[in-house]
Amino acid sequence: MSSEAMVKIRDLNVRIKGKDVLKGINLDIPKNSIFAIMGPSGSGKSTLLRAINKLWDLYPDVEVKGKIFVDGVDVDSMEPHQLRRLVGMVFQRPNPFPHLSVFDNVALGLKIHKMAKDKKELRKNVEWALKKAYLWEEVKDDLKRKAHTLSGGQQQRLCIARAIALKPKVLLMDEPTSALDVVSTKKIEENIVSLKNDFTIIIVTHNPQQAARISDYVAFIYQGEVVEVGPTAEIFTRPKHPLTEKYVVGKV
């Protein structure tokens, strides 16, 4: 698994306000897979995700130690904004730029990173991303619509489109369906599965069924430590650790 790892995490420790939230995390995340990080609330899943794209840099009371490699490159050798070009993120609550149109939400990053040579190419890339995010059909007639007028599920797919438009190598998803209804959740899950050919996806979920439905690999995290990690089928059918077994049947 490690030879083809897109993301390697070595001995990662995160302290928030003096409290150890993650302790000695080691993970190899294979290329073009969906890697689920599951665990109960407060176990440190989101904290781990935000360490990968250095979002903790903004918080002075958070201390991150350890090594993370993305596509073989040590993330500490990059500026945070360079790293975040390679590692996109979709957040727990949909957070499109509410004042911008659907089109501009996706086009903004492309424009600022100068990823389209003209308007035609920009439109093409925006359309590509919206189609990939399964949103195109619902918005194609009114791309000037302001993002805050979309439904929650549509907003989240817009956020997915916005992230993948930049063609990152890795896509981090922090419980992307936790704020959504069942129908929207189903659409987004289908969408995530379809995206793994193009991206390596790391998804955090507190819902073991979701991990079972969509992921190829699972890491079970409990109280800041990795309890067990492996192929999804194995973790759910033959867990090695008694705690994992309890968790997947909903007893933790």
Next chain:
Amino acid sequence: MRRGVLWIGIIYAISLSALAALLWVLGSILVNGLPVVLKYGAELFLNDIPPPLFFFGEPQVGLAPAIVGTLMVTGIAFLIAFPLGFVSGVVIAEFGHTRWGRFLEDLASTLVEVPTITAGVAVYWTLVVPMKGFSALAGGLALSLVMIPYVALYTAESYRKVPKVIKEGGLALGLKYTTVLFKVIRGLVLPGVVSGALMAVAKGAGEAAPLLFTAGWSDRLSLDPFSPTATLSVLIYKFGFSSQDLWLELSWAASFILVFMIILPLIVISRLLVKRHVV
């Protein structure tokens, strides 16, 4: 139940009396000022201020030097106050957890409360005395000290209002922090920032105290920032207690122009902008 009704009655009565006080001030300016403005019409906006004693014939009546002076002094003050206040506001909002951010916030909150005449005194000793004369520039500088904290606190407020997740959404796209602050969320903070700028201008335009020792006085129209200039607020102060009827009239007219044609419109636009702040 009865007690509740009584209390609500008392609260209404008190708030009505506050409203009455405001209406009384605005009403007296309207009743006394508007007729003078209508009486002299365009002359007020074109002619120089009449001298104290006029021996021959009908004097020319006007407020042009004070109107232009107010616009010039407030304009200079704005040019100084806006950039400084804006940057301070962003630092207060985004780096409020640092010592520097906290210091700026405390400073701005304190400056808002400091009597504005002290700004005049400070500029008098540091600029007017060394330059050996009053000037629109000195007046502008003194007013800018009054305006900076307003711009800073309004700017900070509008940046703080943008949820952190929106900013993180921009950062997660690989955008630099400055790009997120000044480009991505510009549309979200702009109404608040402009509203703060307008409030600062409204506050500055109405101030007389900082200008007494700095802008000086001139009966004649001057566009030179290095020359002394009259302003509406100082004119109101100077002419408001005059024994000459004409000067008293001009004082009311100046009040009307200042309040109804400059300050209130600014406040109304500012409020409308804040209301339009959808998200």
